[in-house]
Amino acid sequence: MRKRATAKEVAEAAGVSKWTVIRAFKPGASITDEAKRKIMEAAEKLNYSPNLLARSLSTNVTHQVAVLVDDFANPQKLPFLESLTERLQAEGLVAMLININNHFDHVHALLNADQRLVDAIILLGTAFRDETLNDRRLGPGMPPMFVLARDSQIEGVPAVVCDSEVGLRDIVDHLHERGYRRPGFMTGASALSTALKRRHHFAEFWRQKGVDHIVDISAERYSHEDGAESARRYLQETPASERVDVLMCENDILAIGAMETARSEFGLRVPDDIAVVGFDNYELGGTPAFGLTTYEQPCREMVDLIVEMITGKREGETISLPGKLVVRSST
Amino acid sequence: MRKRATAKEVAEAAGVSKWTVIRAFKPGASITDEAKRKIMEAAEKLNYSPNLLARSLSTNVTHQVAVLVDDFANPQKLPFLESLTERLQAEGLVAMLININNHFDHVHALLNADQRLVDAIILLGTAFRDETLNDRRLGPGMPPMFVLARDSQIEGVPAVVCDSEVGLRDIVDHLHERGYRRPGFMTGASALSTALKRRHHFAEFWRQKGVDHIVDISAERYSHEDGAESARRYLQETPASERVDVLMCENDILAIGAMETARSEFGLRVPDDIAVVGFDNYELGGTPAFGLTTYEQPCREMVDLIVEMITGKREGETISLPGKLVVRSST
DNA sequence: TTGTAAGCGTTATCAA
DNA sequence: TTGATAACGCTTACAA
16 A cells, blocks of 8 residues: 655654644645745655545545536537536546446435535436436435536526527528428437427427427437437338428437438438438538538537536526537538 | 534434444444444434545545546547446446646646545556656655556556557458558557557558558547548648558548548549548447448457456556457448 | 544644 | 644544
8 A cells, every 4th residue: 555645744854843734735824935945845855745535524625526427329428528527627626427327326326426525416418317316315415416418407406508499499490491391300318308308399499380290200329320220210111202301310429320321221312302400519420421410519618607606606507508500411 | 515414423313332333334344233223224314324535534545546538539438438437336436537638737637636545547548648657746656557548668557458469460451352552551649659559560561461661641639620631631742643542540530531531522432542441440430421441449348457457356467458350341 | 242542634723 | 923632534453
């Protein structure tokens, strides 16, 4: 077991008390330059740095934030993780990445984060069932929770999301203008509130344009294989004349899977035979091979807001940010 | 500030001493069933669970592992993060995700992990400069380090990597058999040892087949835009008759960028006019649009090995695992 | 089996 | 400015 130098040892080496050493490492503390110099010298020699664990035990602040993720198939997670860690670290916080996929019990993950005294818990786009938070194992004293990139109607849990209402209106406006009139909607896991909400807005805006019928297609999960598979099923069982002329998919990965199947297995031209729209603006959707029309989430701004809430620079509240319609060749 | 119940409070509620409470929460401890029952009851009522921070301070074991990542542009990071967190959590460990991109000082990240007393540090595919570890700020008592998915010739730092020698031999054998004779190699950041090594093996195996000249193309970073840009430059300044007939790219993302540019901007057919090979077997490379021939890293096995080393179930040593050639339509 | 004392390395608070 | 005391919540070792 490695051994770290302690403040006490540095104190002895520098000929002061350990409390003076502590002060030397505390930004605004009152200490003479001379004492500080001696201490820093001894500290460097002994390779001392404060033990953050002990500090946390005293202060009850860990500067750790748990980030719960359940869906690693969505490449959109990566830019979110990048921005999030970057912004957190800039605030002196560090992210504990917690995988809550099927293998793990969500409640257990929350309890574990609690036992580690994290300063906050972020649910990053997780398919969290609202009931989870009502589990009796979860006491009242949990760390503050925040939802990022997924709707939360959980009372008292602030969420920062991309405004699906504005987004879908923009999309439907665009599609209608382009002349599409037989829309379909592909969901990834339709039991989730986010999916339902997007589906709802999509239908609603089409209704306002006089289009009442939306074809529903559902994929199991948010992977391009599942997108491909559900598109395949739909195209197989639907004669060409009755097919949708535009397929809106809940995210880019599903859209790419659907688009690829339509093209390679059914010989359909995109967008002439069938147009495809995604959501998220995943990087590769923009390559010429796909040219996917999509809606871009304001990832950086969303992360900024969440981190401001966590650090207390901003009141915790649910915020919807508008994104940006990105029109490409698939529509 | 929220208040957690302590062992002492539970002890009072259950009418025992706090040490008995501790024992009730310690797996193999000697305690009567009756006492344990009473304690668990009181604990549940008070919503008590052990404070892991305090435990760590005493035991000097945090069950936390720092995972350093610098390149979030590579979607391959996601499956690695997924497997890694899954395996670590199965062992009762949790991952601290630390972003060490340009904005952050690598040495500082290491020191911070050290101050948090992490049990180990994993460098996940990071472009770590070997000098970093020689920084004088880094004392001898750092937590054990491990390199995952990138070569490390750092003394005493075990690495688990995909064997690039075997991989490149398989690739070159395949390409030669297909009749390609004018190979090119695209690196993402050629100063890195991994890139140099792959490039070296690629050239070496071609030499064994009697092909001595390799065209070098270098991209700035590992993004599909950079892959596209460097392919564009090369194709612009090279007459069709002198071009490579196969382009091996250091990873799939570069390959996809290059392939797309060749097709959409230069009207080249893949693989007839130019074949393209990637490395990693990134999920979307397999879609019909790309059909990218690539080499698959044994992600799960690699993670398994690293975690076994971390938990001490296996001696720490550098291990190269063979991957799997995945032949698709791009060659 | 259970209780006691000492210690982990810090911080907060107060006295000097 | 500095030193001392108590506390954070747990673990280990030992005694009852």
